[in-house]
Amino acid sequence: MPIQILPPQLANQIAAGEVVERPASVVKELVENSLDAQASHIDIDIEKGGSKLIRVRDNGSGIAEQELVLALSRHATSKITDLHDLEAISSLGFRGEALASISSVSRLTLTSCTAGQEAAWQANAEGRDMQVSVRPAAHPVGTSIEVLDLFFNTPARRKFLRSDKTEFGHIDELLKRLALSRYDVSWQLNHNGQTVRRLKAATTDEQRLKRVAALCGRTFAEHAAFIENQYGDVRIWGWIVHPAACSAQLQCQYSYVNGRMMRDKLLNHAIRQAYGDSLLADQQPAFVLYIELDPRQVDVNVHPAKHEVRFHQARLIHDFVVSALNDALTQLNPLAFGVDAV
Ligand code: ADP
Ligand code: MG
Numbered sequence: 648m649p650i651q652i653l654p655p656q657l658a659n660q661i662a663a664g665e666v667v668e669r670p671a672s673v674v675k676e677l678v679e680n681s682l683d684a685q686a687s688h689i690d691i692d693i694e695k696g697g698s699k700l701i702r703v704r705d706n707g708s709g710i711a712e713q714e715l716v717l718a719l720s721r722h723a724t725s726k727i728t729d730l731h732d733l734e735a736i737s738s739l740g741f742r743g744e745a746l747a748s749i750s751s752v753s754r755l756t757l758t759s760c761t762a763g764q765e766a767a768w769q770a771n772a773e774g775r776d777m778q779v780s781v782r783p784a785a786h787p788v789g790t791s792i793e794v795l796d797l798f799f800n801t802p803a804r805r806k807f808l809r810s811d812k813t814e815f816g817h818i819d820e821l822l823k824r825l826a827l828s829r830y831d832v833s834w835q836l837n838h839n840g841q842t843v844r845r846l847k848a849a850t851t852d853e854q855r856l857k858r859v860a861a862l863c864g865r866t867f868a869e870h871a872a873f874i875e876n877q878y879g880d881v882r883i884w885g886w887i888v889h890p891a892a893c894s895a896q897l898q899c900q901y902s903y904v905n906g907r908m909m910r911d912k913l914l915n916h917a918i919r920q921a922y923g924d925s926l927l928a929d930q931q932p933a934f935v936l937y938i939e940l941d942p943r944q945v946d947v948n949v950h951p952a953k954h955e956v957r958f959h960q961a962r963l964i965h966d967f968v969v970s971a972l973n974d975a976l977t978q979l980n981p982l983a984f985g986v987d988a989v
Contacts, residue, residue, distance in 0.1 A: 670697025696814030
């Protein structure tokens with residue numbers, strides 16, 4: 648076959664393979680867009696585990712009528728303009744690919760209204776042919792994105808969807824991780840018309856701990872100690888659970904870098920090392936930890952789904968996390984770290 652440039656729709660579907668693995672990944676991209684648009688309330692409606700419908704509604708800044716079509720195009724983003732921006736990312740998105748990817752493998756409707764507009768507008772993009780039509784609609788300031796029939800035109804991917812219950816489980820787990828990243832935002836998650844989670848905005852320490860208890864369980868909240876530490880301009884804060892209270896059941900391992908949820912090897916290694924020998928083989932550390940540092944000190948453009956980061960001063964961050972947690976764990980209950988304790 649001769650070499651040829653792929654048609655845009657096929658290129659989008661290939662890109663979708665990287666970021667849209669299952670309904671939960673769509674929810675992640677849509678919610679991150681809402682957070683980037685400064686929403687303070689986010690509603691998520693799911694039908695049939697997301698295979699029928701995923702709808703994310705926010706009260707953020709909205710998208711102007713003349714930008715609706717652009718928002719659905721590949722490499723179209725309002726978040727960075729040059730390499731300098733890429734090196735100090737403060738938004739969750741920046742690749743300009745999510746909406747183009749998602750709309751290439753679903754029937755997508757984008758409805759939005761900005762504060763400066765008199766009325767809302769709606770754009771529809773249906774899968775492969777990507778005929779985007781724009782028409783007036785009713786919507787308060789903010790954005791709703793509706794994703795119907797995910798993977799309807801990519802049967803091989805659709806086949807890989809698990810049961811509604813399993814897919815919804817992934818979405819609920821994701822909501823936990825997101826809701827723990829932004830206490831100031833209120834959230835609602837509905838499945839098949841039933842409200843599964845409703846979280847009010849939390850502004851005081853007490854309200855934040857209440858949210859942690861709602862999401863991580865009472866056992867976590869009862870045994871978690873608040874920690875806070877700083878080294879230069881690197882800050883760590885959050886909650887960790889005393890090793891004696893850690894168990895295989897207490898699945899709660901959430902870490903964030905500059906508000907972005909992570910599954911980072913370096914951080915996990917540091918946390919494990921801090922717990923050290925105090926955990927038995929079947930015990931897992933339990934934590935909700937936030938690391939904040941100068942965005943120029945961390946590269947988030949490592950992975951399309953941005954689960955991992957690269958710290959410029961990896962060793963320093965690792966050792967800081969180990970020592971901050973060590974300090975905290977020792978103070979938590981000095982006896983517990985003695986040879987014969989617990
Ligand atoms: P990225 O988030 O990487 O910029 P996306 O494809 O996710 O790329 O979104 C494209 C653009 O559409 C964003 O840069 C933003 O300007 C706009 N957008 C998407 N979702 C929203 C939303 N919920 N509210 C306001 N603007 C949005
Ligand atoms: Mg995005």
